[in-house]
Amino acid sequence: MRIQTAEFVKSVVNPELLPDDGLPQIAFLGRSNVGKSSLINSLTQQKGLSRTSSTPGRTQMVNLFKINRAFYLVDLPGYGYAKASVKNKQELQNLIRGYLDAATRLVLAVVIIDARIGPTPLDIQILMHMEEKGTPFLVIANKIDKLSKAERKKMTTEIQDALPGATVLPHSAETTEGRGEILEAIQKACKT
Ligand code: GTP
Ligand code: MG
Numbered sequence: 398m399r400i401q402t403a404e405f406v407k408s409v410v411n412p413e414l415l416p417d418d419g420l421p422q423i424a425f426l427g428r429s430n431v432g433k434s435s436l437i438n439s440l441t442q443q444k445g446l447s448r449t450s451s452t453p454g455r456t457q458m459v460n461l462f463k464i465n466r467a468f469y470l471v472d473l474p475g476y477g478y479a480k481a482s483v484k485n486k487q488e489l490q491n492l493i494r495g496y497l498d499a500a501t502r503l504v505l506a507v508v509i510i511d512a513r514i515g516p517t518p519l520d521i522q523i524l525m526h527m528e529e530k531g532t533p534f535l536v537i538a539n540k541i542d543k544l545s546k547a548e549r550k551k552m553t554t555e556i557q558d559a560l561p562g563a564t565v566l567p568h569s570a571e572t573t574e575g576r577g578e579i580l581e582a583i584q585k586a587c588k589t
Contacts, residue, residue, distance in 0.1 A: 398580045398581065398583070398584040400440065400441050400442065400464055400465060400580070401465050402463075402464065402465055402466060403441035403443055403446055403462055403463075403464050403470075404462065404463050405446065405460070405461075405462055406461040406462065406463050406469070407460075407461055408458040408459065408460045408461075409458060409459050409461070410458055410459070410492060412459075412495040412496055412498070412499035412500075413499070415459070415461075415496070415499055415500065416461065416469065419502060420463075420467065420468050420469060420502065421467075421468045421469070421502050421504040421586070421587045421589075422461075422468065422469040422471050422500055422502050422503050422504065423468065423469065423470050423471065423503075423504065423505045423506075423507060423583050423586065423587075424471040424473060424496065424497075424500065424503055424505075424506050424507065425437060425470065425471065425472055425473060425507050425509060426473055426476075426493070426506055426507065426508050426509065426523055427475060427476075427508060427509035427510060427520070427537075427539075428475050428476060428477045428478075428509075428510075428511070428517060428519065428520065429453035429454055429474070429475030429476065429477060429478035429481075430451075430452075430453035430454075430455075430475060430478070431475060431509045431510065431511050431539055431540075432449075432509060432511075432539045432540060432570055433456065433472055433473065433475065433509055434447035434448060434449045434455065434456055434472050435447075435449045435570040436507070436509060436537065436539065436568060436570060436579075437462060437470050437472050438570070439568070439570040439573055439576055440470070440576060440579060440580060440583075441462070441464065441470070446462060447460060447462065447472045453475065453478040453480075453481075454474075454475070454478050454481055454485070456472055456473065456474045456475065457474055457489070458474070458492070459471060459472075459473055459474075459492060459496050460472040460473075467587065468504075468583075468587050471496070471500075473492070473493055473496060474489040474492055474493060475489070476489065476490060476493060476519055476523075477517065477519045497526070497530075503532055504533065504586040504587060504589055505532075505533050505534065505535060505582070505583060505586035506523075506527050506532050506533070506534040506535070507534070507535050507537060507579070507583075508520060508523055508524055508527070508534055508535070508536050508537070509536075509537045509539045509568075510536060510537065510538060510539065510556070511538075511539060511540055512538035512539060512540055512541045512543070512544055512549070512552055512556070512567065513540065513543055513544060513548075513552070515552060515555055515556050515559060516536075516556065516559050516560060521559075521560075524536070524560065524563070533586060533589070534563070535564050535566065535579070535582050536556075536560060536563050536564065536565045536566070537565075537566055537567075537568045537575070537579065538552070538553070538556055538565055538566070538567045538568070539568050539569070539570075540569060540570075540571075541567040541568060541569045541574060541575070542569035542571040542572050542574070549567075553565075553567075564582070566578050566579055566582070
């Protein structure tokens with residue numbers, strides 16, 4: 398799939414303000430700082446489309462980007478940032494949950510994990526939620542550029558063993574490895 402147009406549509410905190418135009422939505426979920434916003438920029442090849450930061454907690458709203466005027470990529474805040482205040486953590490969790498409950502046209506949940514760490518208990522909780530709801534999901538082993546060849550082999554086995562049956566694709570925003578395969582999965586999901 399070729400991305401011809403990628404435009405920022407809006408940021409929402411109230412799920413009632415999500416678009417109701419019936420276009421499919423692909424949501425990006427994962428721990429704070431794992432690279433959700435960077436993945437959206439990597440897929441669209443627009444470095445500044447979604448704001449990224451080396452400090453966790455950059456994305457604080459539900460940000461919608463319309464692609465090829467045909468579907469949305471939805472950048473969500475991250476979860477699990479230990480140093481965030483209890484109030485902020487609760488707010489972000491409510492925002493993520495509010496989105497997942499309200500998104501009637503969610504065709505794919507892209508759950509991003511850090512390839513160096515593997516799935517955390519919070520990641521597994523999200524994946525179980527998707528399975529229960531019957532929402533198709535895809536796991537991305539991100540920041541794969543940070544692993545040596547040997548580490549990569551070890552982690553690929555470890556991650557796949559921890560998530561039996563899940564499709565796990567490697568990705569790096571640095572080298573763009575995995576970009577084509579992820580776009581293919583998104584295209585397939587949009588046709589459902
Ligand atoms: P929050 O919005 O805070 O939840 O973070 P996020 O998941 O959107 O992460 P973001 O895209 O802002 O990236 C966090 C940091 O990781 C930034 O410093 C990025 O440059 C870096 N980063 C993201 N993806 C990769 C990658 O594939 N490889 C490497 N080496 N760094 C990456
Ligand atoms: Mg972000």
